[in-house]
Amino acid sequence: MSFLDHLEQLRWHIIRALASILVFTIIAFLARGFFFETLILGPGKVDFWTYQRLCDLGRLINSEVLCIEKLPFILQSRTLTGQFTAHITYSIVIGIILAFPYTFWELWRFIAPGLNISERRVTRGAVFFVTLLFAMGILFGYYVIAPLSINFLSNYQLAESIQNEFDISSYVGSVCMIVLSAGIMFQLPMVVLFLTKVGVATPALLKHYRRHAVVIILIVSAILTPPDVISQCLISMPLFILYEVSIFISGAVLKRQEKQLAKSKKENE
Known part of the structure; x- marks a missing residue:
């Protein structure tokens, strides 16, 4: 295929990927009762699944501290178009999240034919x-x-006289960005797997730059999450674990490549 033919093929893959995002965006926009009232606003209610499980754990260890009895804040829309703008904006974010598997599949369909058999x-x-x-x-x-x-x-609270009244865009935006950021950052093992296969990353290299990776993870977590230490730590901890898993994956890939190389040498001899 010529270069222009490749571009034409890529264009259609991108169009189909964007179309899937548009479809899921429309679904999220129309089904606002489920996506916004139930899902997005869910973590702001005391009967949310996570709070209930924490309370069950508290009862198991005879500690009522883990039971969330109230979330002292209210949501407000301080602009005339606040709710409508938030509805449209975060319907798009939901569309991106839901369409991600299909979008990646479309892009992979474009990349895969260019790989050789071993790749x-x-x-x-x-x-x-x-x-x-x-x-x-x-x-x-x-x-x-x-x-x-x-x-x-x-x-x-800095003082008891200060009440928490969050803007709807701030709340919905924080929840959506936390969820989307976590989904993207969990791709770390696949990134390391790819870099290992192309010869960029090795277990020794990953171990050598472990301290640097910790700093980078903390910085990225601080950027992607709300400005509080709790959120940053919560998203950083699994990333540290995934980084260690990535070192193991990188080692396994190299061992497999070495075995294949040794096998091919024997066959050539």
Whole structure:
């Protein structure tokens, strides 16, 4: 295929990916009762699943401290178009989250034909594992980071006379960005896997720059999450674990490549 033919093919993959985002955006916009009232506003209610499980754990260890009895804040819309703008903006964010697996699949369909047989073999299951890690990140962000961050920030007061009255855009934006950021950052093992296969990353290199990675993870977590230490730590801890898992994955990939190389040398001899 010529360069222009490749561009034409890429254009259609991008169009289909954007179309999927548009479809899910429309669904999120129309089903606002479920996506906004139930899902997005859910972590701001004391009967949310995470709070209930924390309370069950508190009863198990005879400690009522873990029971969330109230979230002392109210949501407000301080501009005339505040709610409508938030509805449109974050319907798009929800559309991106829901369409992510299909979008990645479309882009992978464009990349995969350019790989040779060995490259296709080592990248087999890429769409599945990317989708799995993304889903794990989304669930972790929604059920762990978001509710604990909301609980911490809503209960934080400089003085008793100051009431927490959050703008709807601030609340919805924080929840959506926490969830989306967690889904994206959970792709760390796949990034390391790819870099290892192209010869950029090695277990020794990852171990050598572990301290640098810790600093980078903390900085990125601070940028992507609300400005509080709790959210930053909550998203950083699983990333530290994923980084260690990535070192193991990198080592396993190198061992497999060395075995294949040794096997090919024997066959040539």
